[in-house]
Amino acid sequence: MLDTSTVLEVLRPVQDPELRKSLVDLNMIRNVQVDHGKVSFTLVLTTPACPLRQFIVEDCERAVKTLPGVDTVVVDVTAETPQQKALPDRAGIAGVKNILAVSSGKGGVGKSTVAVNVAVALAQLGAKVGVIDADIYGPNTPMMLGLGNAKVTVQQTANGEILEPAFNYGVKLVSMGFLIDFDQPVIWRGPMLNGIIRQFLYQVQWGDLDYLIVDMPPGTGDAQLTLAQAVPMAGAVIVTTPQSVALQDARRGLRMFQQLQVPVLGIVENMSYFVPPDLPDRQYDIFGSGGGEKTSQELGLPLLGCVPLEMPVREGGDRGIPIVIDSPASISAQALMAIAQQIAARVSVAALS
Numbered sequence: 001m002l003d004t005s006t007v008l009e010v011l012r013p014v015q016d017p018e019l020r021k022s023l024v025d026l027n028m029i030r031n032v033q034v035d036h037g038k039v040s041f042t043l044v045l046t047t048p049a050c051p052l053r054q055f056i057v058e059d060c061e062r063a064v065k066t067l068p069g070v071d072t073v074v075v076d077v078t079a080e081t082p083q084q085k086a087l088p089d090r091a092g093i094a095g096v097k098n099i100l101a102v103s104s105g106k107g108g109v110g111k112s113t114v115a116v117n118v119a120v121a122l123a124q125l126g127a128k129v130g131v132i133d134a135d136i137y138g139p140n141t142p143m144m145l146g147l148g149n150a151k152v153t154v155q156q157t158a159n160g161e162i163l164e165p166a167f168n169y170g171v172k173l174v175s176m177g178f179l180i181d182f183d184q185p186v187i188w189r190g191p192m193l194n195g196i197i198r199q200f201l202y203q204v205q206w207g208d209l210d211y212l213i214v215d216m217p218p219g220t221g222d223a224q225l226t227l228a229q230a231v232p233m234a235g236a237v238i239v240t241t242p243q244s245v246a247l248q249d250a251r252r253g254l255r256m257f258q259q260l261q262v263p264v265l266g267i268v269e270n271m272s273y274f275v276p277p278d279l280p281d282r283q284y285d286i287f288g289s290g291g292g293e294k295t296s297q298e299l300g301l302p303l304l305g306c307v308p309l310e311m312p313v314r315e316g317g318d319r320g321i322p323i324v325i326d327s328p329a330s331i332s333a334q335a336l337m338a339i340a341q342q343i344a345a346r347v348s349v350a351a352l353s
Contacts, residue, residue, distance in 0.1 A: 037071030046348035048126030051341035082351035098234040105249025107218035115215040121340035123170030133175035146320030228260040235265035242291035272306035305339035
């Protein structure tokens with residue numbers, strides 16, 4: 001007999017490809033309804049940015065259609081992002097499920113470009129996203145998110161001052177750039193930098209977020225140490241170029257997170273090759289080639305993706321329109337969208353493992 005129980009039983013062997021567990025056992029199949037030959041149910045994914053969404057839907061449809069009497073299968077897809085695992089000695093942020101660092105060992109590798117585009121890509125896929133621009137000495141993220149002229153407000157509450165983040169492209173943002181003049185230098189020692197990062201973590205009206213992405217300054221200094229010791233982190237993403245010098249510094253940054261017991265989700269190779277605008281079929285390895293893949297293999301970490309060097313990426317950053325919005329069909333935008341999905345998938349797997 002075709003009923004809810006038989007539908008669940010036929011779906012039980014269908015697994016989440018990354019968790020390798022039954023969708024039914026994971027409570028990812030809900031609201032099963034049978035109306036004569038029509039079967040409908042809700043598929044609850046572990047992230048709205050799931051890279052295998054269509055694959056899972058098709059597996060479910062095939063399984064249900066093996067039941068006698070089934071004419072139509074309707075799958076309503078939604079998502080519930082899991083909360084990262086808590087740590088007893090670090091204070092989480094109310095409403096924020098996962099905190100991620102995007103870091104690099106050296107400057108000039110496009111770390112902020114990756115952080116901004118990943119954040120916007122996750123928001124486009126349906127996630128609730130915030131960004132902390134932790135590069136206190138060089139706060140460029142407001143410009144890249146089209147918020148260069150934004151004003152933020154500070155509310156007085158019983159618990160002290162609370163900053164209201166700026167918002168654009170579905171992303172909430174706090175940055176030192178909102179608190180100083182455009183060309184004003186920040187001449188601070190470590191303790192003051194630590195204090196403002198903690199304020200950005202705990203004294204901002206973040207609301208409910210699936211992902212809070214922290215765009216780190218280059219290197220392995222006070223900002224990285226403050227973040228790793230203050231909050232439980234879902235993981236860090238290391239950005240590099242194929243160049244040997246950048247890879248050497250990236251390895252130092254990666255080892256720092258590992259020593260601080262922060263999971264490293266993987267490596268992003270930026271500026272992998274140059275695509276000339278007048279010859280889009282050609283590629284030039286300006287910074288070398290294969291460095292990110294070689295490093296990921298040596299360290300046993302995944303290469304999350306390779307982003308080419310294209311002029312529209314730089315132009316979009318200067319104009320405040322990230323490439324994933326400005327030119328979503330471009331090679332760079334597609335690579336960054338895939339990287340965002342890989343990051344979200346690995347965060348969910350870590351939270352549920």
